[in-house]
Amino acid sequence: MRPYSGRKRRTNRRGALLLGGVLFTVLLIAGGAVYLHVRVVQKTVTSYAMGAPVSITLYGKDGAALEQCGRAAAGAVNALERQISVRISGSEVDRINQHEGPASAPESAYILKQILPICRQTGGKYDPTLGGVLRLWDFESAPKTIPDHRQIDLLLHDVGYDNLEIRGDRVELSAPSALLDFGSVGKGYACDKAAEALAGGQVSGGVVAVGGSIGLVGEKPGSRLYKVDITDPLDKTGVFGSLHLPGGSFISTSGAYERYIEFEGEAYGHILDARTGMPSDSGILSCTVVADSGLKSDALSTACFLLPPQEGLALLARNGAEGVLVDENKTVYVTDGLRNSFSLSPGSGYRLEGK
Amino acid sequence: MKRLFGRLDALLIAGILLLAALPAALYFAQPKSVRANIYVKGELYQTVPLDIDRDFTVTGNLPVVIRVEKGGIRFLSSPCHDQVCVRTGLLTRGGSTAACLPAAIVIRLTGDGKESDGVTY
Numbered sequence: 001m002r003p004y005s006g007r008k009r010r011t012n013r014r015g016a017l018l019l020g021g022v023l024f025t026v027l028l029i030a031g032g033a034v035y036l037h038v039r040v041v042q043k044t045v046t047s048y049a050m051g052a053p054v055s056i057t058l059y060g061k062d063g064a065a066l067e068q069c070g071r072a073a074a075g076a077v078n079a080l081e082r083q084i085s086v087r088i089s090g091s092e093v094d095r096i097n098q099h100e101g102p103a104s105a106p107e108s109a110y111i112l113k114q115i116l117p118i119c120r121q122t123g124g125k126y127d128p129t130l131g132g133v134l135r136l137w138d139f140e141s142a143p144k145t146i147p148d149h150r151q152i153d154l155l156l157h158d159v160g161y162d163n164l165e166i167r168g169d170r171v172e173l174s175a176p177s178a179l180l181d182f183g184s185v186g187k188g189y190a191c192d193k194a195a196e197a198l199a200g201g202q203v204s205g206g207v208v209a210v211g212g213s214i215g216l217v218g219e220k221p222g223s224r225l226y227k228v229d230i231t232d233p234l235d236k237t238g239v240f241g242s243l244h245l246p247g248g249s250f251i252s253t254s255g256a257y258e259r260y261i262e263f264e265g266e267a268y269g270h271i272l273d274a275r276t277g278m279p280s281d282s283g284i285l286s287c288t289v290v291a292d293s294g295l296k297s298d299a300l301s302t303a304c305f306l307l308p309p310q311e312g313l314a315l316l317a318r319n320g321a322e323g324v325l326v327d328e329n330k331t332v333y334v335t336d337g338l339r340n341s342f343s344l345s346p347g348s349g350y351r352l353e354g355k
Numbered sequence: 356m357k358r359l360f361g362r363l364d365a366l367l368i369a370g371i372l373l374l375a376a377l378p379a380a381l382y383f384a385q386p387k388s389v390r391a392n393i394y395v396k397g398e399l400y401q402t403v404p405l406d407i408d409r410d411f412t413v414t415g416n417l418p419v420v421i422r423v424e425k426g427g428i429r430f431l432s433s434p435c436h437d438q439v440c441v442r443t444g445l446l447t448r449g450g451s452t453a454a455c456l457p458a459a460i461v462i463r464l465t466g467d468g469k470e471s472d473g474v475t476y
Contacts, residue, residue, distance in 0.1 A: 016360040019368050026375050034378060046397040046461070053394075053454050053461050057472070142437040212476030220472065229450055231476035237444050237451050242471060253475040259439070288475055 040221040045070030049077045050186050052211030058203050059221050065202040073194035077210055080193045083107045084182045086131055097179045102170040109169050115299040119161050121315055126303040127274035129159050131179030139259045139270040146263045152277035159274055188252045188298020191215030213252040215294050216245055233257045233286035233326055240348040244341050252298040254305040255286035271305050280306045283328050291321040309333050389449050391428045394461040417458035428462055430455055450474055
């Protein structure tokens with residue numbers, strides 16, 4: 001070994017200082033990271049509502065307070081369900097569907113005021129008074145048959161949002177066999193209610209999911225943007241792409257794969273065109289909409305599903321919403337506002353439009 | 356010896372550095388394999404590793420049979436009326452979910468580091 005010279009000794013001293021500095025910095029960073037990691041806690045509250053699992057994940061500093069917030073948000077979802085469910089006797093919708101004159105129905109009146117412009121823009125393909133026809137199809141109990149054409153046509157006669165009369169908080173449905181059904185917007189609107197319940201105080205960030213409708217709140221600790229996967233319409237245990245979105249975004253998806261009837265080798269999806277009473281033949285497999293409210297995103301995703309891709313994209317633009325549409329050729333259409341937020345999963349077999 | 360930085364010092368410094376790196380190493384060395392969380396009536400009931408194939412029954416509002424196979428998990432059978440849970444098929448990726456709502460049982464996969472904050476469907 002070469003003997004140490006004086007110069008070398010000085011280098012060693014410098015080396016020691018340098019190492020000391022490095023060590024100090026490393027400890028500082030490690031300590032900081034541990035501190036940041038420990039500081040934010042996560043709580044998830046799960047429940048059931050509207051025939052779907054509800055999951056509310058919250059970030060903040062106080063775990064007990066977060067749990068309380070989560071329960072309050074889940075409670076808000078259940079409270080909404082009691083008002084707008086078609087199946088709960090005594091709900092607003094149930095009372096409107098009794099056809100006994102104007103019923104006091106503040107939530108229903110609010111929903112209708114928001115979605116009727118969208119219904120008009122679809123030329124009546126999307127219509128919340130289609131409940132009678134939906135009941136006839138009975139997608140929920142997965143029957144082995146489809147309804148008779150004549151029965152559908154009979155019920156279609158009374159379908160039409162023009163038969164709704166909204167005065168302040170009171171709603172009346174005059175056509176005797178028409179039934180109001182908010183199945184197309186309930187979960188999205190429930191996300192609004194949950195997000196509202198979380199506002200102010202303890203929650204720094206969170207994700208509300210009512211079935212497949214999602215509301216993003218505040219900031220995700222450490223990465224700012226949330227990642228939301230979109231289910232592959234041809235393999236519902238997989239995903240075909242992801243969205244990276246900030247808090248305040250609400251996401252809903254409509255697709256026929258979610259619920260359908262198989263009859264004589266054909267699949268009949270649960271999203272019906274109100275003009276025919278039959279499953280949509282728009283050529284859309286899945287339609288994901290991002291908007292500033294869950295009600296809007298859920299209504300638009302259903303409306304979009306009923307339209308051919310270009311018309312759907314125009315509908316979104318007209319309503320200031322963004323979306324990701326998939327057609328039966330496995331082409332993916334992404335609106336301009338999501339170009340940088342959407343990523344296609346590698347190997348998904350889907351293809352971006354124009355690429 | 357007048358050197359500030361001797362062999363022992365070097366050892367000591369290396370030791371301290373290793374100690375400092377230990378928490379990070381432990382954190383990153385956590386197995387990233389997928390696990391299944393099974394929720395009954397909204398509460399976490401059981402966490403199941405997916406490397407050993409087996410069938411088992413979980414009872415919520417109804418008793419359902421769950422099968423672990425091929426590194427994934429699925430509802431094998433359920434006495435529910437709609438069979439949506441069984442039709443969902445095999446879950447293998449983090450973040451994917453299957454539910455039997457009549458039985459009030461949800462399976463959610465976590466832990467491969469690829470999971471998202473939510474899945475829209």
